[in-house]
Amino acid sequence: MCRWLAYSGSPIKLEELLVKRDRSLIDQSLHARQGATTTNGDGFGVGWYEEGEEPRVYRSTHPAWNDRNLRELAAGISSPLFFAHIRASTGTAIQETNTHPFRHGRWLWMHNGLVRDFHRVRRELVLAIDESLFASIEGTTDSEVMFYLALTFGLESDPVGAVERMVGHVERTGRSRGIELPIQMTVATTDGRSVWAFRYSSEGTSRSLYFSTKLETLRALHPEIEELSGLSDETRIVVSEPLGDLPGAWNEVPESHVGIVKPGEDELRPFTPRL
Amino acid sequence: MCRWLAYSGSPIKLEELLVKRDRSLIDQSLHARQGATTTNGDGFGVGWYEEGEEPRVYRSTHPAWNDRNLRELAAGISSPLFFAHIRASTGTAIQETNTHPFRHGRWLWMHNGLVRDFHRVRRELVLAIDESLFASIEGTTDSEVMFYLALTFGLESDPVGAVERMVGHVERTGRSRGIELPIQMTVATTDGRSVWAFRYSSEGTSRSLYFSTKLETLRALHPEIEELSGLSDETRIVVSEPLGDLPGAWNEVPESHVGIVKPGEDELRPFTPRL
Amino acid sequence: MCRWLAYSGSPIKLEELLVKRDRSLIDQSLHARQGATTTNGDGFGVGWYEEGEEPRVYRSTHPAWNDRNLRELAAGISSPLFFAHIRASTGTAIQETNTHPFRHGRWLWMHNGLVRDFHRVRRELVLAIDESLFASIEGTTDSEVMFYLALTFGLESDPVGAVERMVGHVERTGRSRGIELPIQMTVATTDGRSVWAFRYSSEGTSRSLYFSTKLETLRALHPEIEELSGLSDETRIVVSEPLGDLPGAWNEVPESHVGIVKPGEDELRPFTPRL
């Protein structure tokens, strides 16, 4: 089980969410040390935007908790929109090209979950990827194939529809091979302006996904927290697991829904695979 | 907290103890995944002997559980005497020169524990290392300094005495700087013929250490286990944690003792630092 | 341009050919340091057989010249048949799954050269790979795709015919896309008993390939070299570049030929792609 985090809002240092907090993402990768259930030691990645530029990506096969370069970069880089992902491999090789976030042009993509029995459907799924995109595939994960399928199905023009078609295609392909529950996912994707965060699984019991509470509400709840005053009203964090224990700070994304963080009012909509 | 294993006896494939078993060493490094308390993901090392040769060492900074080369080598290499170590760094850099076992000539050394407040005593300890050995120091761990101090104090001619002097020196140096409990250790060292396994700590509550039961006793207890019949009577395993749950298979080394696995009868003796 | 070496004969330590010689393979990877034209610093791999077992593979993304584990293993492992390869990437990612030799069951495969404009033909070539083999593809190189195509075309039962069909398929696919000279290769493959070494390119000016002279001839030429007397008559080395300067020791494989090192008399045959 991987973990991920998406941030959108006032520019902050990456280390604020990746390193510093009591329950930062790196802390979660280490979690096991303090008695919890999962080790995410199979590499990690960070993708971030700066004004007007394509996203940059830093990916490593080391455990996030012992990578010194990550701490340096997280202390040096500020960004208004970034993704971070820590990996627990479900079997595919530990290599940079298999670490999230994946990038295509201005788009980033990261995933927690799996395509079940991926080795049985991999070829058929790969064949459905648009020929012009095929040469860009660099790794061997189910997550990257999901990304290129979504791109094939129109991610750049209709993100929600494209992901609905991608999931429908994976469901259909898996079932045609006798795989009962083909997909389990929380996925985040972004074009550098908006963030789409999906929670879905064939079985209807998807991995957890949380949105941070609206900043103005949070400030009213916790006037004592000074740092909240420095962040814009539109600041949002989406995470596979809450960071920290602030009461009222986190709201679970419902089963089979997609949350959209964007300029103006954010949105939460039902998500239905197109079979 | 690191973990380690020392094997001496009939030549076996390394994978028998590192990879295959239910609770192999790699399994223990992953342990956290199944709900236990520790992740040993900060590198690992294996050292092994073949007839008449200096030991070979394979060390890596990757977590043992996701290093494919380790699985290849463990499947390919047979040895009558080998050490394996999985590391959880207590702060020093994750690099091959900081992974155990350390080697000097025919000797290997590995350690679980720490010299407390090592940064405060490092210089003084390093200065006590024999000048001719100094140039061989390659890393920055307390464990390697303990090894070179033991070599300085005569490890090659009087292993128990040398380790007693090394520990005494560390105790004295630490206390002179106001460090109350300067050392915590289980240590294994070998010249390729015998294995010395030490359990000691300033506070008298040392990390765990186990010897496997004598093979003939084990065979009498478990006539149903066929593979035991293929191993020589002198086969022994020393480990920081038992592998598997075989009743009667493991005996704890008492506090402040050293066990010696050697041709002929093995030995268990009290261990007293020479202050 | 990569370099590779295949050894078959009396068991020797890997280091004899990889490390020790004046112009060992590691030396060749460093060559550039002494004024030559190529740096092979993009990873390396070694594959070796021991009696009755599947081959083992050690692969790393470090330059061969500075990988300590390689020196350790090469000093520790003896084998009657091994492959070694040093890589200079032609663009694909530097990761273990892209380093040679590639393995499938008992077979090893390594390649020096390229499929030209690989990104334009990759999808079509990948689609021709047998569905049952598809899930085993782990990397993104042209070389690995060539291997799985050869397996698809019957490598295990008719090695020369399968490689002729594979090359024919690559030629045909490339030309259909307007690529004039689709392939350039020296390839070695083995099942652990025989070694097949191919030299071919669309343009008819293939990269170099050498066979060592028959041992009995070499002993007659150089009675002064004692170590030759310790090797069996059937010992052969195939290399992309000669090791050392021994007069009479190396014979170039002619353009568009395949050499077969096998029990009994070795063979040299014309190689013709099956279009």
Next chain:
Amino acid sequence: MCRWLAYSGSPIKLEELLVKRDRSLIDQSLHARQGATTTNGDGFGVGWYEEGEEPRVYRSTHPAWNDRNLRELAAGISSPLFFAHIRASTGTAIQETNTHPFRHGRWLWMHNGLVRDFHRVRRELVLAIDESLFASIEGTTDSEVMFYLALTFGLESDPVGAVERMVGHVERTGRSRGIELPIQMTVATTDGRSVWAFRYSSEGTSRSLYFSTKLETLRALHPEIEELSGLSDETRIVVSEPLGDLPGAWNEVPESHVGIVKPGEDELRPFTPRL
């Protein structure tokens, strides 16, 4: 032989000097591929400043030419003052803690050259390092020991004097052990405001070192180069080898001199070890 580059002036993207140019630093690390004499494939490092902060450091053991993260960071990070170094090991281990630039507080340090017979003087040199600095030593290179000796001798308050004392100490220590020519170096160090670049060797034939010509002079010489107009008058580059072939762009630092790039007029002074 390593290579390095120091930049001070108008903020630019790191990639401008590390990646993009015809003869960028990465290009120089690859140089060997185009027929030159040296491969610098044993790791690299970059250190950079942003306003008012301590320097950040990114260091890797991969060859600079195949490290994707380096390209990402060099494209993402702008800085008014940065150091870059590509390493060819003279024997010490390939690990991040042995790659330059080294950092202490606000200071960076990088070195091309060597302390001759370092293993014979290492202990004595290390003992001369101030006790409070000792615990910060992380690697095993001569270059890092030179840095900590310079810090011991007052680098932070009197940089030129401290390096003169450091070199004098190395000369004296080496000679007392019968080493005729103890040191060979070009060194750059900075506190984030000024850059000091030293060229010195015991034998008086030091490795090359170049300063870029003053920007106003360069603009007069080459009015056709538009990008020069975007850089401030105080912009300077110091390099072990010229980047590119622009006539008049580079001036060799004379033997036994130190160049100082600083706010106001830059300086060039004789450098004399204090014996």
